[in-house]
Amino acid sequence: MTTKTIEAATEQSEQVSTEPVITELAEAAAITFLDRSNASFRLTEGGMLAVEHDGKQHEAVYVHSSFPHSNRASYLSIRTIENKEIGIVRQLEDFDEATAELLVQQLQVRYFAPQINKLLKVKEEFGYSYWEAETDSGIVKFTVRGGVGQIKLVTPVRLLITDVDGNRFIIPDYTALSDKEYRMIELYM
Amino acid sequence: MRFAFSLHFLIQNGVDDVQSDRTKAQLLSQMGVAEKDVIYELLCDRSVEGGFRDTLLVLTAKGLFIACSRKELEGEKVFRGFPLKKNKRFRSLAMVTPGAGSSSEPEAAATADDWSTEHIPLEDIESLSIVNLVASGLLVVKTKEERAIAAFTNGLMSRASLLSKLFDKVKKGEEIEPELLEKNEAEENCPACGMIYPEPERRICPKCMKKSAIFARLLKFAVPYKKTVAIVIFLMLLNAVCALAIPYLTGTVLFDQALAGKGAFAGQIGLVVGLIILFRTLSLLFGILYGYLNAKMAISVVFDLKSAVFTAMQRLSLSFFQRRQTGHLMTRINNDSTELQFFFIDGLSYFIVNLMNIIGITVILLMLDWKLTLLCFLPLPLVILLVQKAFPKLWRLSWRSHRRVSALNSMISDSIKGTRVVKAFGMEKKEMTRFHGVNQNYAGAEQRYSKLSGTIFPVLNVLTQLGGMLIWAFGGWMIMQGEMPFGLLLTFVYYMYMLYGPIEFMNNIVGWWSHCMSAGQRIFEIQDAVPEVQDKEDAIHLSTLKGDIELSNVTFGYEPNKPILKGINLKVKEGEMLGIVGHSGAGKSTLVNVISRLYEVNEGAVRFGGIDVRDLSSSSLRNHIGIVSQEIYVFSGSIAENIAYVNPDCSIEEIIYASRIAGAHDFINKLPDGYDTIVGTGGYDLSGGEKQRLSIARAVLHNPRLLILDEATASLDTETEVQIQEALEKLIRGRTTIAIAHRLSTLRNAHYLAVVEDGKIVEEGSHSDLLAKDGSYAGLVKKHDEALKMNEVVLA
Ligand SMILES: Nc1ncnc2c1ncn2[C@@H]1O[C@H](COP(=O)(O)OP(=O)(O)O)[C@@H](O)[C@H]1O
């Protein structure tokens, strides 16, 4: 590991009182953090993300968010198709704006899920519920299997709904729903 | 040239078959592809960047043709399972995934300019692969460099992996088996209404499945109890008749005849009062009697139902349970059957009784005085309205508070179970705060419920009484006019109060009924589920499992396009021991799952002595294969029962031998209750290693031809392991054994070793061969030795 990454980890830990512990942990974990000083991202002609890190080229890498629900744009794990981690981007600010945009776009590629702005109708019939909703990608209609685990709170306010095929839909803040909409989904939560 | 904007909709919904064919044909001709050259087509529904957009991929011998819509999808995106009203007709076209989703209403007909087309020649493409995203997939072609050509949502996954598979075949110039294409054409929609089955493996259309059919099916469970049913209904009838006589006796007969000194009962007050008491007692007796009989019967019916479901569950394959988390499944079956039990006891019988009452009362009232009867029914609509408006709300609130109680309970149970952790980290304060929050939530919900129920019921009471008052007023006036005797009025009032209860009940039973039918449906769902691993009709039954085990080109994944085993070829000679090594997650357990046919292979075949496992009956496999799996499980019961689980008829001595071989005998004898110690839920807590030894004993006692040890000794200390090994060695001799182990020393007796890495066998051969190769196995051994040395240092 480069000394830089340790330094970076130390910097971060300075805000926390348990500084020595964190430093020890960081050293033990030996995670590579990527920032503008040691890595550069670009889009290949084929539209894939490529990264150069410590002089090494990695074509076709994928951006995995460590906290896809609570904090999507932080601690981005950059991985190859073989699921090998090249490094972690701690926050988008560690890169220039164009790169940040690129990374956000790649997050969208991986985590795309329609965000529900408005629930139009939820109807239950025989163990399945049929949903109609307005999302940021247009109106969607989908079917959710009854039972536990299909509709769950992934943060205190964010609701994740999984349909029969595993497609995901998101209500970013269920407390912001109107009373009427809330009543539609209350029984499933 | 004009194209309808959305191909999906047209093709999938068959709105205009002719037009959709034309649209597709036009796109093909735009790309210069002749229809007959098309090997496979896939309409991807997601753009790479996110958002819904169509991309048509066409595979021909010349390569890949891509037509990409320039516009985001307009209109709506409909995912699998959602019933579409407009398309009564459904047509499954070769190019369309039945049900992977569709877009609707071609809002604007668009021109060919809305599609950009492209052709990538076959020779330029190195590979076509799928990258798994979250709930989606990405199709990546590798030409000079990698390129994402399209993305699709989860529902298209199996079709996309077929495309990629077909591409490989085309690229290699291999022939394409027609079955490969047929498999995907299976009907996935209900023939009656065209709705897509929410789950393809469950050929049940929730729409067309009639509640009455479920009800009829539920009633079938009562058929063995016909006699009881007849008696119960007869008693109900008696009960209703007796109950109906009372108001007439207390009103008309008592006041207008006995007291007024007229009619049949003139002056006989004592007799009338006696009759009233008699009828009340009789009605009560009949009520108690049928209630008792009915409850007894309902419990038996539900018991039968539960056993039917449990029997059905036993024949289902593992994957059914894995898809539906067994824990939830069990609670659900239990809850559902309890619900049905209540329905049978309370719902159904009250329904019959109340129905009899309503009909009886109405007839009597009409016969007595039709004008007053109409008056009686006057406040009724108001009552029904109120009940219909308020009860759902009440129900919702009660549900909410019920849920909060569950949250509270599970929190308490969590923190009690985790007391050790809570205390060890000094987190009591935090737990208290957490509890406080949940508790407050519950209190709030409970209060809201009480408030509403506190308002509704008094209002309902007032309304009911209003009806009474109306009758009193109008009836009183009629009495004054001399048009009606006082007793009759009293009779009316009594009957009216008797009427409101049943009507309220009838109002509720509709909701209750459909709720219970859902419960019934869920239960039948399990009974109806078709096991994926199923015996063929002409399955071969072997009295003993003989011969070598052979895996040829086995590919398997728990989910489509996530192959865990990739093209495995392996041979285990009869009577020999095969050792499998590899990192965790490499697919070792999966490999033995497939060999023992707990799962069916996707491609290739597993053969025992030349016979495909798919042709063997499951009993000939199960009787001769003993597995000690990584996940150890003890059943509730005594240790002896646990060991003798598969062979309950074995002798005590055999149990002791088996546990001796498994190295369990000593620790069992140390227990105060010995072999009678109750283990499992609520019983004595065995350590991980002890449980493991029990399951080894179980397998040993089973005396299988093929013994599979999946990290069977992983949680044992080295010394115990060596002991067990020595004991096992004698037993293993002459039997086919497959052993998976972390500690390589465990495999020192293996005749043959296979190294699994990422679902493939990367090395195989004997211990010395592999060492000589100096490859993965040698690496593992080296690391293993180092670890051992460390151990020695630490121990020293
Ligand atoms: N029931 C299952 N459903 C889906 N994936 C599974 C299931 N069981 C195992 N896997 C996955 O299959 C892979 C191989 O698992 P396994 O065969 O248990 O590995 P090993 O036994 O070599 O440690 C792992 O990535 C695991 O996550």
Ligand SMILES: [Mg+2]
């Ligand atoms: Mg395993």
